[in-house]
Amino acid sequence: MVIDATAPTPRRRTAAPIVRSRPLHEEVVDRLRDMIIEGDIPVGERLHENNLAETLNVSRTPLREALKLLANEGLVDLLPGRGARVSALSAEKVGELFEVVSGIERLAAELAATRMTARDLERLKRMHDKMAAHFAAGERHEYFALNHQIHVAIVVAAKNETLASTHAALMVKARRGRYTALASEERWKEAMAEHEALMEALARRDAKRAGDILFEHDRRTAETTKEMLEKTKRAG
Amino acid sequence: MVIDATAPTPRRRTAAPIVRSRPLHEEVVDRLRDMIIEGDIPVGERLHENNLAETLNVSRTPLREALKLLANEGLVDLLPGRGARVSALSAEKVGELFEVVSGIERLAAELAATRMTARDLERLKRMHDKMAAHFAAGERHEYFALNHQIHVAIVVAAKNETLASTHAALMVKARRGRYTALASEERWKEAMAEHEALMEALARRDAKRAGDILFEHDRRTAETTKEMLEKTKRAG
DNA sequence: TCTGTGCATTTTGCATGCAAAGCGTCAACG
DNA sequence: CGTTGACGCTTTGCATGCAAAATGCACAGA
Missing domain, CATH: 1.10.10.10 (Winged helix-like DNA-binding domain superfamily/Winged helix DNA-binding domain)
Known part of the structure; x- marks a missing residue:
């Protein structure tokens, strides 16, 4: 594209001062x-x-x-x-992603159980209660948002930045395509109960149990998601 | 350094055909x-x-x-x-890195125990025996190389590419500065025994036990490494 | 009609140009 | 003697130019 002097191209941005804070x-x-x-x-x-x-x-x-x-x-x-x-995101890739996330979050729960501050625990409890309220009200969208926040908060409470950034990197890919759905009311109720148990274990600072619960919770979520994906694929 | 016009700069590469396979x-x-x-x-x-x-x-x-x-x-x-x-790599960062790796490898061992093929197991056994020989001969360098290969092989045997690439990305950083050392003969012997137990658990395809052993093994390695790093820091 | 070949166009990959921001220096001033 | 601010060199960040590779298309031959 040759720049026409009579019609100065508007995308020539050099003139604007480089006062950009971010590159x-x-x-x-x-x-x-x-x-x-x-x-x-x-x-x-x-x-x-x-x-x-x-x-x-x-x-x-x-x-x-x-x-x-x-x-x-x-x-x-x-x-x-x-x-x-x-890039295409196959069902297999999503399955792999969830699998790795479950490993990360298990460790996060274990570490959080021993390292989180009283403040961290309070904050988690508040989020959990709010999520429970959304569950009771049947508000899926709000439930999902808080659910994700809680998972992230647990990772953060583990006090390991490398763990947190690894988790975040994986979640970016996992969340692509909104694979955040509950196949059934049944599974939703189950998931809520698992969160309940997780909170209890964290409050007791029972690292092993918290880790196991979250690991299992993630595994089931992955299972449900995979089923949903395959159903969607067959349907589409 | 100013390029001398009498000696035509060799770095002008435009002339060379772009028959590069890789960017x-x-x-x-x-x-x-x-x-x-x-x-x-x-x-x-x-x-x-x-x-x-x-x-x-x-x-x-x-x-x-x-x-x-x-x-x-x-x-x-x-x-x-x-x-x-x-970037500087602080002792804390290294600690974090090892912590995350231990979480990844625990999952890898669990998955490998159930998913690895007979061939995978054979290969692991061969590497393990070779490593044991290097241990017996007191050949640290060769021991380290094989040790790393075995850890990687277990991750690969888990049949999850996302897990493998996450692990590889972390290991690149962890291996910076050659943080692969054994503080003592004692710890070396211990580590070798842990590998022994790990192989046994894998051979029995005992996922839980294999995972626990590798997790604990990594935790101890991390502990030793951290001690070494702090000693070095104080000394230097 | 199908397949293969040559040409034109498009698009990538890299090199380079240029303006602005960073950084050091030095002198004037308090 | 310490502080501040103007000036100039250095280095970054981005835009653009240009050659090679890829792609599409037409057309000839089977």
């Missing part, structure tokens, strides 16, 4: 990640550097840096010489 | 990662884009892409507007 490529990573997770960019979609750069109003350089990072995260596949596309 | 930035990531892990680039060292690009014989673009990826891996810190430097 542009980070911005782009976040925006693209959101778009992929939210499904705004469908799976398999080709990511043209020129088009995308124009859409996002950045030049190809930061965009390329962002694509590389997303490829590293596993959200896009980079075919050498043939561009990038949104 | 240049990957090459650069691997080379830099090795250099950092091997300690060729000391911790805290500033990574100048111009200098490094010249040293590695690439232009700044692929180098910048590589630096971003390494930052993502946690090997370098990217100070916005102020370049990149090799």
Whole structure:
């Protein structure tokens, strides 16, 4: 594209002062990640550097840096010489993801049981009670949000940043496609009971039991999710 | 360093056909990662884009892409507007790393116990016997190499690629600075006995026991390593 | 109609240019 | 003697240019 002097291209951003607090490529990573997770960019979609750069109003350089990072995260596949596309997330991959998460969260629960502060426990209890209320009211969406927050809070209470960031990285992928659903009322009730037991174990600071409960809880959630996915696949 | 016009710069690579199988930035990531892990680039060292690009014989673009990826891996810190430097690896971080690895490997052992093929088990046994021989001969270096291979092999035998790549990513950081040492003959003997027990549990396909043994083994290794690190720090 | 080959276009991958932000230095001032 | 601020060099961050590779398409031959 040759720049026409008579119609100065609006995407020439050099003029704007670089008073950006964050580097542009980070911005782009976040925006693209959101778009992929939210499904705004469908799976398999080709990511043209020129088009995308124009859409996002950045030049190809930061965009390329962002694509590389997303490829590293596993959200896009980079075919050498043939561009990038949104990576497919197979049922198997999702199963693997949940499996690893269950391992991480088991450890997190064990560590949290011994390391969390009284404040951490209070906070967990408050979230748990709120979630229980949403459960009682049958408010699925709110329940899900809090459920996720609780899982994250337990990981954080384990006081291990590496554990937390590893967990977060996995969750980004796991949450793609909104695989957060309960197959049945039955399973929902069960899950709620498991959370109940987990809270109790944490309150007693029973590391082993808390770990086992969360591990088993995650395993069942994974099971349910896999069933749902396979049902959806057969249906679709 | 100014390039002398009388000696045409050899780093002008545009002329060379792009018959590279791998993209240049990957090459650069691997080379830099090795250099950092091997300690060729000391911790805290500033990574100048111009200098490094010249040293590695690439232009700044692929180098910048590589630096971003390494930052993502946690090997370098990217100070916005102020370049990149090799990240420090504190004793705490190493402790965290080992902790997460122990969680991953516990799950791996459990899964491997149920999923590994007869071939996998055979292979593990061979490696284990070889390692035992190195132990008997007092060959630490060879012992370490095989020890690492066995841990990796168990993770692979778990048949979960996500687990394997998560583990690999953590190990890259954990192995930085050669934190692979045994504090004492005593601990070495103990570790060998733990491996012995682990192999037995795996052979019996006792998932729970295999997981517990490896978890405990990793915890103790971490403990020993932390002690060593602190001793080194005090000494240095 | 199907398949293979050559050309034109598109798109990637890398190099380089350029403006702004960082950083050190040194001098003027309190 | 210490502090501050202006100036210039250095380095980063981004935009853009350009060559090679990939892709699509037309067309010829089977």
